[in-house]
Amino acid sequence: MKTRSIASFLLTTALTFAAAGVASAQDKTVKIGALSDQSGLYADLGGPGSTLAAQMAAEDSGLTAKGWKIDIVSGDHQNKPDIGTAIARQWFDVDKVDVIVDVPNSGVALAVNNVVKEKNGVYINSGAATSDLTNAQCSPNTVHWTYDTYMLAHTTGQALVKAGGDTWFFLTADYAFGAALERDTTAVITANGGKVVGGVKHPLNTPDFSSFLLQAQASKAKIIGLANAGGDTTNSIKQAAEFGIVKGGQKLAALLLFLTDVKAIGLETAQGLNFTETFYWDMNDQTRAFSKRFAERMKNNAPPTMVQAGVYAGLRHYFKALESLGGNPHDGAKVVEKMKSMPTQDELFGKGEIQPNGRTIHNAYLFEVKKPSESKGPWDFYKLVGTVPGDQAFTPLSESKCALLKK
Amino acid sequence: MQALYAQLLVGLINGSFYALLSLGLAVIFGMLNIINFAHGALYMMGAFVAYFLLDLGGINYWWALLIAPIIVGIFGMILERTMLQWLTGLDHLYGLLLTFGIALIVQGVFQNYFGSSGLPYAIPDQLKGGMNLGFMFLPVYRGWVVIFSLVVCLATWFLIEKTRLGAYLRAATENPTLVRAFGINVPRMITLTYGLGVGLAALAGVLSAPINQVRPLMGADLIIVVFAVVVIGGMGSIMGSIITGFALGVIEGLTKYFYPEASNTVVFVLMVLVLLVKPTGLTGRAA
Numbered sequence: 001m002k003t004r005s006i007a008s009f010l011l012t013t014a015l016t017f018a019a020a021g022v023a024s025a026q027d028k029t030v031k032i033g034a035l036s037d038q039s040g041l042y043a044d045l046g047g048p049g050s051t052l053a054a055q056m057a058a059e060d061s062g063l064t065a066k067g068w069k070i071d072i073v074s075g076d077h078q079n080k081p082d083i084g085t086a087i088a089r090q091w092f093d094v095d096k097v098d099v100i101v102d103v104p105n106s107g108v109a110l111a112v113n114n115v116v117k118e119k120n121g122v123y124i125n126s127g128a129a130t131s132d133l134t135n136a137q138c139s140p141n142t143v144h145w146t147y148d149t150y151m152l153a154h155t156t157g158q159a160l161v162k163a164g165g166d167t168w169f170f171l172t173a174d175y176a177f178g179a180a181l182e183r184d185t186t187a188v189i190t191a192n193g194g195k196v197v198g199g200v201k202h203p204l205n206t207p208d209f210s211s212f213l214l215q216a217q218a219s220k221a222k223i224i225g226l227a228n229a230g231g232d233t234t235n236s237i238k239q240a241a242e243f244g245i246v247k248g249g250q251k252l253a254a255l256l257l258f259l260t261d262v263k264a265i266g267l268e269t270a271q272g273l274n275f276t277e278t279f280y281w282d283m284n285d286q287t288r289a290f291s292k293r294f295a296e297r298m299k300n301n302a303p304p305t306m307v308q309a310g311v312y313a314g315l316r317h318y319f320k321a322l323e324s325l326g327g328n329p330h331d332g333a334k335v336v337e338k339m340k341s342m343p344t345q346d347e348l349f350g351k352g353e354i355q356p357n358g359r360t361i362h363n364a365y366l367f368e369v370k371k372p373s374e375s376k377g378p379w380d381f382y383k384l385v386g387t388v389p390g391d392q393a394f395t396p397l398s399e400s401k402c403a404l405l406k407k
Numbered sequence: 408m409q410a411l412y413a414q415l416l417v418g419l420i421n422g423s424f425y426a427l428l429s430l431g432l433a434v435i436f437g438m439l440n441i442i443n444f445a446h447g448a449l450y451m452m453g454a455f456v457a458y459f460l461l462d463l464g465g466i467n468y469w470w471a472l473l474i475a476p477i478i479v480g481i482f483g484m485i486l487e488r489t490m491l492q493w494l495t496g497l498d499h500l501y502g503l504l505l506t507f508g509i510a511l512i513v514q515g516v517f518q519n520y521f522g523s524s525g526l527p528y529a530i531p532d533q534l535k536g537g538m539n540l541g542f543m544f545l546p547v548y549r550g551w552v553v554i555f556s557l558v559v560c561l562a563t564w565f566l567i568e569k570t571r572l573g574a575y576l577r578a579a580t581e582n583p584t585l586v587r588a589f590g591i592n593v594p595r596m597i598t599l600t601y602g603l604g605v606g607l608a609a610l611a612g613v614l615s616a617p618i619n620q621v622r623p624l625m626g627a628d629l630i631i632v633v634f635a636v637v638v639i640g641g642m643g644s645i646m647g648s649i650i651t652g653f654a655l656g657v658i659e660g661l662t663k664y665f666y667p668e669a670s671n672t673v674v675f676v677l678m679v680l681v682l683l684v685k686p687t688g689l690t691g692r693a694a
Contacts, residue, residue: 040624043523174668202663203671207619207628210417211663211670214543218410231524234620242530242546242618244537264620266527300522 026327028068032058032315033097035087035112036127038076041205041231042104044260046127048074049308050102052297057315063323073097077108079204084108085115092119098330099124099318101311106130106177116141121332124318126310129229129256130180131395134359138402141332142358143339146310147278149177150395152255153184155276155364155388160223160253161192168253169221170199171212171236173228181227181255197221206232209239217245225253233257234264241269259305262381267372270381278364279306279348280382286347303379313346314360352390357402361390413543414664415657420549422656423556424611428629429636429648430560431607434567436642438580438600441491441502446633447626448510449605452479453612454621455517458528468531468617475613476606483605487598510627517623525620552614559610560649563603567645576600635678641688651689 034054036046051074058070073095077084084103091097092115100116103109104127116123117139124143125133131150133142168189172178178201186196198219200212213236216224224245226236233254240252254261257275281291281303290312291303304312321338322328329335336358344352344360352362366386375381397405428450435443456478457471466474486509494501530548537546567573576596579586583593612626619625632655640651655674662673669676681689 039518039523041523043518045524047523200667202667205628206671207625208421210420210549211414211660212667214410214413214417215664217544218413231620231622234524238527238620239618242537242548244544244546248544260522260524264524264527266529268529269527299519302522 026325027330028063028066028327030063030068030070030099030319030322030328031095031097032070032072033088033091033095033100034072034074034102034311035077035084035091035100035108036074036102037079037104038074040079042079042127042229044264044302045230045258045305046102046104046307046311049294049298049302049304050127050311052294053304053308053312054101054315056294056297057312057319061316061319061323063319066323077103077105077112079105079108081108081111085111088112088115089119092116092121098122098328098332099315099335101125101315102127102307104128104307105175106132106180107175109133110137110176113137113139113142116332119332122318122335123332124311124314126314127307129177131184132176132180134355134357134400134402135395136401138357138400138404140358140404141336143314143336143354143360144358145314145360146306147256147276147364148359148394149181149184151278151364151393152181152276153188155366155393156253156255156274157185157188157225158192159274159366159386160251161189161194165223165251165253166192166194167221168194168196168223168225169216169219170196170225170227171209171216172199172201173204173232174201175204177229178227182225185225185227185255199225202228202232204232207235209236210243212236213240213243213245217243217248217250221250223251223253225255227255229256230258230261231264234261237265237273238269258307259379259381260302262369263302263379267370267375267381270369271371273369274366274385275369276364276366276388277306277382278362279304279309280365280367280384282380282382283365283384290347309348313344313348316346317342317344317354355394355397355400357395357397357400357404359394359400361394363390364388364393409542410664411661414660416540416543416545417549418657418660419653420553420656421659422653423553424615424629424652425633425636425656426560426649426652427556427607427611427614428633429640429652430563430645431604431611432633432637433640433642433645433648434563434607435601435604436637437567437645438576439487439491439502439597440499440580441494441506441601442499443604444503444507444630445486445510445513446506446604446608447628447630448513449479449483449626450608450612450615450629451517451623451626452482452513453609454528454616454619454625455521455612456609457613457616458526458621461528462526468613471613472610476609479609479612480602480606484598484602486605487601491601492594492597510630514623514627521623523623525622525625528616528621530617548617552618556611556614559607560652563607564645564649632674635674637688639674639678639681639688641690644688644690647688647690 034051075087099122109128131148340354349362367382456475460466534548640647663670
């Protein structure tokens with residue numbers, strides 16, 4: 001009797017200590033949710049490629065070898081904010097996801113932003129453009145990695161105004177992203193002495209732009225600004241060529257253009273377009289090496305777009321933060337704070353930093369689409385025209401309306 | 408005012424696609440009693456076949472206008488023989504669900520292989536460029552689309568409403584047993600009719616390839632509007648769908664001019680209004 005009670009006492013004590021031991025040692029599990037448009041007009045620039053980028057980031061981090069367990073799930077928000085937030089909620093509540101990545105489509109991105117903040121997760125956005133993510137709607141849980149509307153307006157927009165394009169007509173996608181891009185670009189145009197003479201808002205995913213292009217043509221504006229993305233941009237550019245817009249003396253400003261868009265338009269039609277990206281696969285040996293590894297695993301052997309590159313780089317930085325914390329605290333704000341405290345450095349975007357408002361700062365590049373005769377391979381599309389340092393490309397902190405900055 | 412004329416003309420161009428597609432739907436519904444939800448997917452296949460003909464076989468646009476509808480039409484006839492024919496006599500709903508499923512599968516397969524952003528298809532050299540009409544710049548290709556589809560639409564209407572073959576066809580839908588008693592092979596006629604409707608969809612696909620991207624979802628984006636056209640025009644009415652197709656293109660064009668935000672919904676607003684006032688559609692017969 002006595003021996004048994006001693007034994008049970010010892011056993012209980014041992015169990016208690018064991019449990020305490022597990023709790024004090026840091027948890028080394030991470031769950032990543034890649035939330036993207038998997039089948040619609042933004043699927044090629046993000047979509048399955050973003051999930052692959054997340055997968056490669058996890059592998060390249062080397063954490064699994066150190067005993068970490070990393071899981072990746074992916075979801076399709078179908079460009080609908082309600083579907084996006086529903087997936088995000090389920091991921092946090094049921095599946096215990098720690099970090100949501102990608103999320104193209106500004107409307108969905110802003111909605112998911114609120115959910116991540118409420119659930120204290122981590123949000124590394126690469127696909128969405130709206131500068132509101134790190135401005136009026138900034139959050140302690142959000143890092144906005146790849147690009148934003150302020151940057152697009154202050155690089156492509158500014159360069160075109162300075163080159164003499166002082167009157168503009170906008171073709172704007174009628175949702176959060178288009179509105180933000182038009183707003184930010186308009187500010188740059190007026191600040192540089194130009195004028196917006198008109199514009200038209202078109203529904204997202206419009207197959208036919210001829211009516212809108214005719215209005216743009218009639219406006220006699222020097223520049224027709226395309227504040228849209230993906231399939232909408234490719235259709236506008238292709239149909240603008242058909243209506244002889246560029247031949248008639250007006251210039252198209254593709255404010256946002258991705259590698260996959262150029263592929264879809266074809267160099268014949270796209271040649272000469274100026275635009276801005278923060279990543280191109282053919283920049284240097286490191287980007288080429290990564291892109292080669294990436295393309296080998298993609299279905300159509302496509303190199304990464306800047307959005308997919310941003311998913312990779314953002315996650316690599318996230319893993320570094322987790323490692324230096326010694327484990328996953330499952331506390332989003334804490335991890336993001338750590339990410340902001342470390343300078344960013346990776347083979348795709350180079351050196352940079354994450355500002356207190358969540359904006360990642362790195363170089364932006366002005367490109368021009370090559371002529372068909374200049375292109376040497378199936379994805380050889382861009383000519384580098386200029387480099388804009390990060391501190392000039394992105395919103396200066398003094399202009400930021402982010403509440404996190406007021407302390 | 409100039410801009411208004413331009414919008415009218417652009418509307419007419421889009422209307423050509425609506426007319427061609429809704430015509431095929433009307434033929435299929437009128438003769439087979441099937442609500443062919445796969446129509447958009449078959450339209451997309453037409454564009455893709457044209458792309459492959461050019462890319463892999465070096466076969467140009469003009470041949471594609473002939474070959475692509477035949478290839479897709481044969482695919483359609485296989486569908487009819489292997490699946491749709493078993494639904495004869497059943498409620499419309501079954502046909503709709505089956506063809507909807509087929510559409511999802513076909514689109515899914517294409518999307519899996521070709522992504523979503525699409526493939527470029529150039530305008531044929533003979534139709535490049537444009538002319539200045541004074542009030543607008545009209546790309547030659549778009550003018551060609553209007554004229555070509557008008558001719559095809561009227562030819563189809565003539566074939567079905569005015570020829571002996573068309574008379575057999577219409578009789579066969581009214582009373583198949585009786586027509587069969589005259590020694591006419593009704594099932595074969597039905598199969599060929601489905602092939603014709605599908606061929607019309609594929610033809611519209613080839614026509615649209617140089618204007619729009621050749622994309623797996625190009626049909627899915629369009630099909631709902633086309634269904635609205637068919638409903639407004641009156642299910643199964645050939646002339647009704649042709650006229651409504653062109654008319655709705657024009658109305659949509661005008662909306663894009665006056666209130667662009669509503670351009671995606673105006674067709675459905677019209678559909679609701681027409682159905683409330685005249686449930687059989689503008690030219691439809693009561694069931």
